Amino acid sequence: MLFTEDFLYYVWKFRLYDRNLLQTTAGEPVEIIHPGMQNTNAGPDFYNARIKIGDTLWAGNVEIHVAASDWHKHGHHRDKAYENVILHVVYKNDMPESVRAKTLPILELNERINGDLYSRYHNLIYGNQQIIPCEGTIKTVDDLTLRNWMTRVLVERLEKKSTAVLKNLEHNRGDWEETFYQHLAANFGFKVNALPFEMMAKSLPQQILGKHKNSPLQIEALVFGQAGFLEDEFKDDYPKQLKTEYGFLRKKYNLQPIEKHLWKFARMRPLNFPTLRLAQFAALVVQSNHLFSKIIEIADTKTLHQLFDDVAVNTYWDNHYRFEVESKPALKTMGSSSVDNLMLNTIALFLFSYGKQYQQQKYTNRALQLLEQLPAENNAIVNDFVSLGVKIKTAFDSQALLELRSSYCNHKQCLQCGVGNKILRLT
Incomplete structure (x- = not known):
């Protein structure tokens, strides 16, 4: 052996x-x-x-x-x-x-x-080439063991992610609103455009945006200008107006935009084009004031959701996905799935981080409760577990399984996994 x-x-x-x-x-x-x-x-x-x-x-x-x-x-x-x-x-x-x-x-x-214990261990760790080592045996694990372990790995996931939040909070000198604003912006870009969205937000402090809350056009000009989309020459009136406004504001605040080439459009659905997502982000900035302060005071998920529902973008985007490229008329408000994504990846994380920073359990509990009220994610990793018979109902479940896969299954850490432990002890 x-x-x-x-x-x-x-x-x-x-x-x-x-x-x-x-x-x-x-x-x-x-x-x-x-x-x-x-x-x-x-x-x-x-x-x-x-x-x-x-x-x-x-x-x-x-x-x-x-x-x-x-x-x-x-x-x-x-x-x-x-x-x-x-x-x-x-x-x-x-x-x-x-x-x-x-x-x-x-x-x-x-x-x-016991030789049987070692045989089960060897078969689990070395005996198969599956990405999920317990593919053939996870169905033998009782639901209580699985649920308890999923809760633990979900908390591990939030703990790890909150480290980045608190580090950025320190960089922002303890300003929760600014830190939330930057993370929310990154979330607006999904994975593909998260970096340029975050770079844009960090180049455009909320303090500047707050001075122009009563002018949607100026907010939009600042967002698109700092994103690098107002460097071209335009024929349409709306982008012309944005460029004029941005030219004045850029000099006033000594702003430096990020490079336009950082944004990615390829192989994306038009509804996820960065130009439309920037328009929605600008509309949210116009509509909201002290957004994070509101979030920590709202305990009801439905009310939280309403903060992002029906964010009205400029009417120019009713028939555009990009500047100067006309499209068929379509509703361009944020869809329910996009709002769910923001709730899952930003709001729940910040509630958890806030509770951790100030050692207030009610906020960490609210983060977990929020995930229990959001729909489960639909992706290849989650579907792999579903195919093995794991019951998944909410984002609480899907987030836990993503962490289980990335931190345990991918590295065959079965001896440190509650599921793996249970399987090894089964006789």
């Missing part, structure tokens, strides 16, 4: 070995009162363990290796970080008696690990 240290960590952590009459290689009886907490950083593998060896109760660290000789191979005998190790746990003790007598107590797990 090709044992790995990861597998031995798992066995030790959950005590999945024969604990009957445990003893060190020197013949002293061993009682594992607490295996310790796993250490994912440098140093011994488990810390704060409590182990009785002979008549002495020890408190300290545990180091785990496949072979006892790895202690010297890894240089632990010269490392002061390992001086507080009270037990060396190994699968195989391959150290000579003369060397063994000079080392700390060794517990050998050879012959104490």
Whole structure:
């Protein structure tokens, strides 16, 4: 059997070995009162363990290796970080008696690990080439285990994403409104145009926009101008007006637009063209005032949704998707799915981040509740889990599965996964 240290960590952590009459290689009886907490950083593998060896109760660290000789191979005998190790746990003790007598107590797990457990582990991690390692066995996991684990990985996802929010908040000197505005702009660009949207927002502070709230044309001129779309010559009256307004405002505020070539139109539906999304963003800026302050005060999802519903763009866009390119008349307000996307990727994230920053559970809870009230995302990753029988109803579920796939399945971290753990323990 090709044992790995990861597998031995798992066995030790959950005590999945024969604990009957445990003893060190020197013949002293061993009682594992607490295996310790796993250490994912440098140093011994488990810390704060409590182990009785002979008549002495020890408190300290545990180091785990496949072979006892790895202690010297890894240089632990010269490392002061390992001086507080009270037990060396190994699968195989391959150290000579003369060397063994000079080392700390060794517990050998050879012959104490169930072969079926290792077979399930090997088949799960190495026995298939599927992207989702438990494709053939996830259906055996009970719903309670799956739901509990999905909740945990969803929180992990929000924790990781909130780190970027709080870092940007620090850059903005604690200004939540400005930070929200920048993230909201990036969300307006979806994945394809998120970067230029964010660059545009950072080049155009809300403080400037706030001075022109009563002039939709000037707001639109500032947004399109900073996005780099007003550098051309135009024939239509509307873009001509925008260019004139922007020329004056650009000099007034010493603004520098981003490069127009950064925006992508290729292989996009016209409703997602950046020009139309910029028009909608400008309309939202005109319509809203202190938007984030409103959001943290609104607990009702329907009311939150209404903040973005029916955002009316300039009538020029009724029959245009791009400047000077006429199209058939069509409604250009933000669709329900676009609003759901903003609620999922920006509002829920900011509620969670705000609650985390100020240690107010009500906001983190509201973030989770909001995700439970939004429809599940429809994409290839989510559909893969659906095809395996996983029940998905809301964005809470789909976001959890996206995190499960990216952080666990893709890296075959089955031993750290609640689903993988359950499968390995099934008999």
